[in-house]
Amino acid sequence: MKIGVPKEVKPGEGRVAMLPVQAADLVEARHEVLVQSTAGSASSVSDQDYANAGAQMMASGQEIYAAADLIIKVKEIMPTEYDFLRPEHVIFTNVHGAANREQIDKMLEVGLTAIAAEETHQYGSPNxxxxxxxxxxxxxxxxxxxxxxxxxxxxxxxxxxxxxxxxxxxxxxxxxxxxxxxxxxxxxxxxxxxxxxxxxxxxxxxxxxxxxxxxxxxxxxxxxxxxxxxxxxxxxxxxxxxxxxxxxxxxxxxxxxxxxxxxxxxxxxxxxxxxxxxxxxxxxxxxxxxxxxxxxxVPVTASAGYARDLFDNIKLIAELGALDACRQNDYLAKGLTCCAGELILAEAGRFQNRPYTPVEEFLKRASA
Ligand SMILES: NC(=O)c1ccc[n+]([C@@H]2O[C@H](COP(=O)([O-])OP(=O)(O)OC[C@H]3O[C@@H](n4cnc5c(N)ncnc54)[C@H](O)[C@@H]3O)[C@@H](O)[C@H]2O)c1
Structure with missing residues (x-):
């Protein structure tokens, strides 16, 4: 799978969702890792460090979104990223969907699959x-x-x-x-x-x-x-x-x-x-x-914890695809936010007063 790591665009956000150590592991497992240039700089990681780990560096976020199937991020999708989204994308990031109706609207309109990382921590968020x-x-x-x-x-x-x-x-x-x-x-x-x-x-x-x-x-x-x-x-x-x-x-x-x-x-x-x-x-x-x-x-410290915590699930999604990975890991399934234009995250549905499909029902139907 092609796994993309764009640079965060939210103001004051210096974290990066994947460090070279995890990139090297994924490359070893025959995945392609694409990292936006300077994505790791606030976390004390250089482009050369990623390149040494076998990642391919790209100049812009737009290129990352165009080339990658699985997008790994820290914060929600920002409006400047909306035009880069494609239906084939699996986005794994802190979606905070309930609070962000506009982002959910965009994801449903595009028809992509999103998994809210904040829902998937078995032992609480490392940050x-x-x-x-x-x-x-x-x-x-x-x-x-x-x-x-x-x-x-x-x-x-x-x-x-x-x-x-x-x-x-x-x-x-x-x-x-x-x-x-x-x-x-x-x-x-x-x-x-x-x-x-x-x-x-x-x-x-x-x-x-x-x-x-x-x-x-x-x-x-x-x-x-x-x-x-x-x-x-x-x-x-x-x-x-x-x-x-x-x-x-x-x-x-x-x-x-x-x-x-x-x-x-x-x-x-x-x-x-x-x-x-x-x-x-x-x-x-x-x-x-x-x-x-x-x-x-404190991106140097926070990225180390966040990237490590996400890694097992990134690997699972890369190997099985988003839906089978959710079937295998209940914590990952808890974060399934939307897929193919359907809202799944109950919290977002309830908070925004709009229909949603409970995750168990969606995963059962999607496999039928
Ligand atoms: N601003 C940030 O950058 C940032 C970063 C991480 C987490 N958070 C947010 O911080 C919050 C707390 O996260 P956490 O990981 O500590 O959660 P947690 O579930 O570990 O802890 C929440 C605590 O609140 C208590 N609680 C629940 N309802 C209460 C009530 N009515 N009155 C008093 N206490 C009550 C619970 O008993 C529990 O001890 C979450 O909303 C999370 O999203 C924000």
Missing amino acids: SALAGEVGAFEGLRLVFAPHGGSGRHFLNHYGAPAAEALVIGLGGVGQGALRTLLKLGVSVKAFDIDVGARRRTLMQWEDSPLQVFDISELGDHLASADVIYNCVLWPKDRDDHLIFRKDLAKLSRTSVLVDISCDPAGAIETSRATTWDEPVYVEEGIRHFCVDNIPGA
Whole structure:
């Protein structure tokens, strides 16, 4: 199979979906690997490194899309890439389909097959912890006075009050945020709905300045926070929120909401995704940081984890084709988003209120 790796075009996205080590393995297995020139440069990988691994370098994304059957990416298909799409394509990337109706429309119109990588991680996304670690760091920066923050240092000095951080959601992202905050000595109040997550967190950080609460207690702690991190994975079909627009009146005017989850219509009603080019906006007088590709800021590290995590599934798709690969691997099937003009990803169908074919039904029918 011809496997294409275009350079990411989303602002601030330096990750690359395949490193030379994986390219060499695929070439060894008699696949052709086509990589866009400079696709790996922000991740410290040169064109020569890919060429040494047996990949063929191409000058433009357009050439990659024209030549390859399987396209491997990090972020969603951007409008500048729409014209390059073909019905024969299998696209394996973080589609984030529910949030992106226009992209889904385009994929259905073209009739290509898309698999959402974010749904296929058996052990959680390898970049979740990075998003928490880097997002936490960025949130602390926004507490500094020149950025509109409270001007409290994140450590206790001279008896002055230190900054107070809330972390909501204690899964992969939340644990990453705690790692940055608690290792720096920041005082944290953490919240989760799940008693298991709360207990695990308390055990792991027992000697740290950490208090852990059930989510029902969040409202009592909003007013004193300098920075609030949202790390909850919010179900796309929920129409309520943890922090509603009206709740922002309770917050200090110098506080900042760092919505690492930044789900559309998610836990924070007023959040909308931003990019590293313009990461912060103000709503109801409160700063919101909602970059939806935070690990893109540390591409050397993030690419290593992402490319490794995707690789087994890339190989499976290259060997069996997209649909048989989905039949073989249930996690891959969970990400099947669309094929031949049919929407399959339930979450996108429900969120966008349009018909979809459940994946089991589609795979059964497609084999008949
Ligand atoms: N901005 C970025 O660059 C970036 C990168 C990676 C992940 N994410 C997003 O971060 C979010 C979290 O990802 P994750 O891997 O940590 O998910 P996860 O499933 O590992 O963790 C989610 C946590 O939220 C808790 N939770 C669920 N509902 C809750 C509620 N109502 N109240 C309180 N807690 C609740 C769960 O118990 C769990 O502990 C996802 O939306 C993901 O898409 C963003």
